[in-house]
Amino acid sequence: MCTPSPISWSRELPVILLGLRSAHKADVDATPAQFVYGTTLSLPGEMFEPAEHSSPSEFVQQLINTMHKVKPTDTAHHTKREVFVNPALNDATHDFIRNDTAKPSLTPPYDGPFKIEERNPKSYKIQICNRAVNVFINRLKPASKHLILFNQK
Template sequence: MQEFAKKPTAHRHPLPHGTLTLTTNASSMVMCAVLEQDTDDCCQLLAFFGKKLTSVEQKYSAFDRELLEVHRTIHHFHHMLEGRQFVMQRDHQPLVRSFAKTADAWSAQQQHHLSAIAEHSCTIKHLKVEPLPTSEEYRYLFTIINRSTRWPKAQPIWQQKAESCMKALIGWVSRHGVPYIITSSSWGVNFMSTLWNSLADNLGAKIIHTTAYSPEANGIIKRLHRSLKASLTARFQGGIWRKELPLVLLGLKTSPHTALNISPAEALYGQSLTLPADTFQHTMSPASPSDNRKAFERIMPAKATYHIARKVYIPNELQNAEYAFIWVDAHRIPPHSPDYLGS
């Protein structure tokens, strides 16, 4: 296994009649892409591309970052894409629709990027983010993480409903006790239901919903999802991810966390968990009291980190206002209902 991991990724030679597929993705910090060719037998890797965004580019809107990433990726692979039909796969739906838009409300930079992309014979397709493939009748994961110890939990569930999430939360409470505050998403209907809120009231926990359009409000769980998906992808074989999940969680629990400088297991239990490789090692001599004191001094709850410093504007008049209008950020029935509530 170690010898296989040391081998470099095999790149194929491009075929003159192979169907080219360019898959791209951009975050707030970097952009990356992979170029592949589809043959009769399988999909073969041709090349990678990655670049860090500048401080100015990081302030672009999501649409401008995605458009910039597509433009740079095509320019990077222009010697392989020039004069050939290829497919561009994106997970950003507004960018896919932008090429069919007839309005002229574009900035000069957007017009330049769109016109440069239109010079190539490419078909842009939306890459849907699908749920997990069904594994032993499971299709979803209910994820929880403790803010102090960074201890993660991923519970497979059959369906994405409030009843399933409630059972998974009760399983967490039975092992670790009732949390004082529960931070949940504000987009899922299951987290906004009466059943979910009544469960928190009966447990004596306080529920805080994340702010709309602000994924950084619960960035700790987003980073867990990123690590969890990367680990499951690395061990994904035959579609049975349910059997790989316990070992993946064991690796996340025993790996040092950047916010703690120790593993979540050490922060929770005061010592590291026994791994399979540890059973083949010789027993160690017991630690002295001074060593134990130093070890416990390292195990301190992690402080909340704020990666984005954003100023929220609150008018001074709002403190003394008798009435206020609340914007309805949801589908309105009937369609011509007022956008705001209040009087």
Template sequence: MLPNVLLGLRTFLKEDLKSSAAEMFYGTTIRMPKEFFEDLDVNVDPATFIGDFRDLVRKIRPTPSAHHSKQKMLRLKEIDKCSHVFIRTDAVKLPLEPPYSGPFEVVYRNSDRVFTLNVNGKEVVVSVDRIKPAFLAKTDTQQDAQPEIAVQPRT
């Protein structure tokens, strides 16, 4: 019974304040449990109701979407200068399988977002989202430059 008594006290009109505690707190009067179901003896014509309802539905427009932040595309610094790149493998991989394949030679850059690469003798167009620059040593690009190890016989 205590919640009902407290609700009654909070909705009681205070003469000196000209409002109730609930009205000051919520900014409006609150309904008592008995006031939720009102008997309205209003006879509404169904044709009038449908007409008004159709007019209301016709006025409803979707809210335009808003992009609150313009995120810049992640662009690696060296991607415009590199001669070779790695391509991300977009497939299910086994454990310990490398996520990138390559390095592959950059044939030319079509735009900021598209590169043409030499992949196993074929020219393949790849998005910049799937590649990362390959930093190669000068000896890595030359197949012939193998250091020779001199073995001296033991005496």
């Protein structure tokens, strides 16, 4: 393999990799293919005449048995996540509304403060530019009383 060959190395690579995967490792008394697949690989010369293989060592047999017992994990349920609603929103008189549109950098993520007109379990009616707008509570953030007084001056 070390001498220059007219055959491209990419044609030789699969045979080399097959040899590495089927080479017996004395320290673990197994081949890499036995660790991955649980059995030895059938080499091209052995497809017509079965070769005699020694039984896998106790370590390899234990690994094979362990891998057969592995079960898949349950799927995750991402839809059961609760939406965070700030508890201070229940007592607030004004709030900020999260702006989800594309914005240039250094633009504040919230608009407001706006006056709360009416509370419902999942949405609030907010006074925006002299008209009442329904907004879902997951987009709201309570405004502090100090900030409201500062914006009104």
